[in-house]
Amino acid sequence: MTAFAALFRRDLRLVLRRPGDVVVVLAFFVVATTLFPLGIGPESNLLARIAGGVLWAAALFAALLSLERLFASDYEDGALDLLLLAPGALELAVLAKCASHWIVTGLPLALLAPLLGVAFGLDGQSLAAVALTLLVGTPTLSLIGGLAAALTLGARKSGALLALLALPLCVPTVIFGTGAIEAIATGEGFGVHLAILAALALMALATLPWGIAAALRLAGE
Amino acid sequence: MATLHFLANPARFRRFSARVLPALSVVTALAVAVGLVWALAIAPPDYQQGETVRIMFIHVPAATIAMGGYVLLAVLGASLLVWRHPLAALMARATAPVGATFTAVGLITGSLWGRPMWGTWWVWDARLTSFLLLFFLFLGHIALSNAYDDSERGDKSASILAVVGAINVPIIKFSVDWWNTLHQPASIMKLGGPSIHPTLLYPLLWMMATFALLFVVLVLLRTDTEIDRRRLEAAEAAA
Amino acid sequence: MSYAVFIWSAYGATAVALGGLVLMSLLARRNVRRELSERGLERKR
Numbered sequence: 001m002t003a004f005a006a007l008f009r010r011d012l013r014l015v016l017r018r019p020g021d022v023v024v025v026l027a028f029f030v031v032a033t034t035l036f037p038l039g040i041g042p043e044s045n046l047l048a049r050i051a052g053g054v055l056w057a058a059a060l061f062a063a064l065l066s067l068e069r070l071f072a073s074d075y076e077d078g079a080l081d082l083l084l085l086a087p088g089a090l091e092l093a094v095l096a097k098c099a100s101h102w103i104v105t106g107l108p109l110a111l112l113a114p115l116l117g118v119a120f121g122l123d124g125q126s127l128a129a130v131a132l133t134l135l136v137g138t139p140t141l142s143l144i145g146g147l148a149a150a151l152t153l154g155a156r157k158s159g160a161l162l163a164l165l166a167l168p169l170c171v172p173t174v175i176f177g178t179g180a181i182e183a184i185a186t187g188e189g190f191g192v193h194l195a196i197l198a199a200l201a202l203m204a205l206a207t208l209p210w211g212i213a214a215a216l217r218l219a220g221e
Numbered sequence: 222m223a224t225l226h227f228l229a230n231p232a233r234f235r236r237f238s239a240r241v242l243p244a245l246s247v248v249t250a251l252a253v254a255v256g257l258v259w260a261l262a263i264a265p266p267d268y269q270q271g272e273t274v275r276i277m278f279i280h281v282p283a284a285t286i287a288m289g290g291y292v293l294l295a296v297l298g299a300s301l302l303v304w305r306h307p308l309a310a311l312m313a314r315a316t317a318p319v320g321a322t323f324t325a326v327g328l329i330t331g332s333l334w335g336r337p338m339w340g341t342w343w344v345w346d347a348r349l350t351s352f353l354l355l356f357f358l359f360l361g362h363i364a365l366s367n368a369y370d371d372s373e374r375g376d377k378s379a380s381i382l383a384v385v386g387a388i389n390v391p392i393i394k395f396s397v398d399w400w401n402t403l404h405q406p407a408s409i410m411k412l413g414g415p416s417i418h419p420t421l422l423y424p425l426l427w428m429m430a431t432f433a434l435l436f437v438v439l440v441l442l443r444t445d446t447e448i449d450r451r452r453l454e455a456a457e458a459a460a
Numbered sequence: 461m462s463y464a465v466f467i468w469s470a471y472g473a474t475a476v477a478l479g480g481l482v483l484m485s486l487l488a489r490r491n492v493r494r495e496l497s498e499r500g501l502e503r504k505r
Contacts, residue, residue: 147385151378155368164364165382168357169389172396179400200392211385214302218377261471272463276470283474322481326474333470337463435478439485446489449496456499 003088004096011100021066022104029062029109033116044121051120052181055130056174059109060141064166066105067145068159070097075153075219084220090213095205098139098146098212106138126181129190133177136197140173143204143212150215173200231308231448238441249438252431259424267421276334278424282432284327284352290320290436291355294362295387298380308444310376311451313383314366315443319436321359328352347401351394358386372454 015022036054037047074080083093113134114127122130148166152158180193260278267274294316301309331349332342343349366372366379 147381151365151382152368154374155365155378156370157368161361161364161368164357165361168354168361168393169386171354172389172392175396175400203392207388208385211381215378215381218374218381221374257471261467272467275467279470279474319481322477326477329473329477330470333466333473337466439481442485442489446485446492449489449492453492453495453499456496 003086004092007083007093007096008100011097012103015100015104021069022108025062025066025105026108026112028065029058029112030116032058032061037120048121048126049185051117051122052126052130052178054120055113055116056134056137056177059113059134059138060167060170060174062109063105063138063141064145064148064163067101067142067149067166068162070101070146070149071153071216071219072149072158080216081220084217090216091209094146094150094209094212094216098142098209101146102139102142106134106142110134110138122181126184129180129184132194133180133190133197136194136201137173137177140197140201140204141170143208144169144173147208147212147215150212150219153215153219173197176200231311234308235445235448238445242438242441242445245434245438245441249431249434252427252434256424256428256431259427264424265420267418273334273337274421276330277421278428279432280327280330280334281425282429283323283330285429286432286436287320287323287327287352287355289433290316290323291358291383291387291390293440294320294359294383298383298387301376301380302384308448310373310380311447312440312444313362313380314376314447315440317359317362317366317379319439319443321356321363323432323436324352324356324359328356345401347394347398350401351397354393354397355390358390362386372451 033054036050040046040050071080074083084090086093110131114122114131117127117130145162145166148162148169151165152161155161176193176196180190180197183190183193256278260275264275264278266272294313297309297313297316300306301313328349331352335344335346335349336342362379362382365382366375369375369378
């Protein structure tokens with residue numbers, strides 16, 4: 001557990017030393033979302049209807065963009081080899097890295113999304129739904145993306161490949177995330193959606209660290 | 222499983238495929254010929270769908286075999302990861318493009334069926350959508366197994382992906398169904414499962430068997446090629 | 461009978477896709493075998 005905490009803190013410190021990386025991801029999120037009103041037109045009814053989908057899709061792309069580097073720098077500078085040799089479960093180390101990734105991307109995205117939602121004309125309840133679903137859903141994206149990142153470590157054209165591998169697996173999370181916002185529009189609550197998103201996150205948490213660890217062992221061979 | 226264990230040895234697989242493949246190819250060709258005549262000429266038009274029901278005879282088998290192909294890919298992936306069967310990797314490499322092609326056939330014929338039945342080429346019907354995602358899963362598998370200069374790394378990475386993907390396929394299916402009921406589909410394909418008339422059911426079953434045969438022939442043929450390709454790579458590495 | 465075009469194109473597309481796959485599989489096997497024999501690695505039956 002101390003190894004977990006140490007790795008978690010190290011990764012956070014690495015990111016905080018260069019906050020520009022996080023800012024770029026958030027800026028991408030904002031710019032990508034802004035493109036939709038520009039492309040579709042300023043009609044507010046339409047924008048409010050598509051806001052959930054736009055915010056979720058943009059958050060997914062932003063998370064994937066940042067995931068490419070999740071293991072790559074450790075792979076290049078040899079830190080990954082040390083992680084593989086270190087005593088203790090690699091699965092926990094993986095979890096620490098994914099958790100720190102979520103802290104620096106998923107969490108800020110979830111906090112930023114309601115602000116953008118205001119610009120799309122969402123009401124209060126929908127804004128809460130956007131924030132909460134992203135809060136519960138983005139850990140799943142970090143884990144799925146982590147698997148794709150580990151699988152494509154050292155591969156040719158790894159960026160595009162990462163997206164190709166991760167996107168189909170992210171579909172359930174995106175469906176329930178956007179579904180929650182739509183459910184509010186039809187008058188139902190979004191409790192069920194939130195519960196399913198939590199279930200998906202728990203399922204990812206229970207299975208994917210093993211897959212990621214196995215993929216990292218392959219990369220270290 | 223026992224047969225898979227038996228065939229795990231490439232040399233033994235080789236003898237097996239050399240003996241089985243020619244006969245199986247002939248049987249498949251005959252089955253295709255009979256199936257085409259049956260599906261296109263003998264089977265009567267459906268009272269609701271008219272002549273377009275003939276598309277079902279290729280659409281449904283292609284879709285079924287494609288799903289079976291993904292299951293096979295996951296089983297092969299697991300047997301490479303757990304038992305390190307050398308042949309599983311080669312067979313997975315052979316299976317993925319075949320599965321992807323069957324999925325593509327399912328999608329194309331579905332679209333060509335949808336045009337006269339639904340009035341559009343594509344509807345975001347739950348089944349069509351999850352099939353599109355299955356196609357992407359196949360593409361990802363193919364791309365990942367070829368993404369490394371070291372083929373073994375590609376094999377193992379792709380096998381992890383196949384296993385994770387197979388766990389996720391039911392979840393994807395469930396979520397797409399949910400999403401679809403939310404969006405109210407334009408129309409729902411009504412093709413009563415067991416209530417299908419025997420004059421249509423028998424040719425359908427025949428085509429199902431034919432597609433399965435074709436799938437097996439293609440996988441055996443391509444696995445055989447993969448064994449040779451691996452030998453070639455080994456020779457190149459040695460030289 | 462205006463449906464005929466859809467039925468024929470469905471069967472045609474299937475034939476192109478699956479036939480193409482068979483053809484490519486056969487070609488790939490021939491190429492690999494030829495390269496193997498060029499290296500004198502012809503397999504014994």
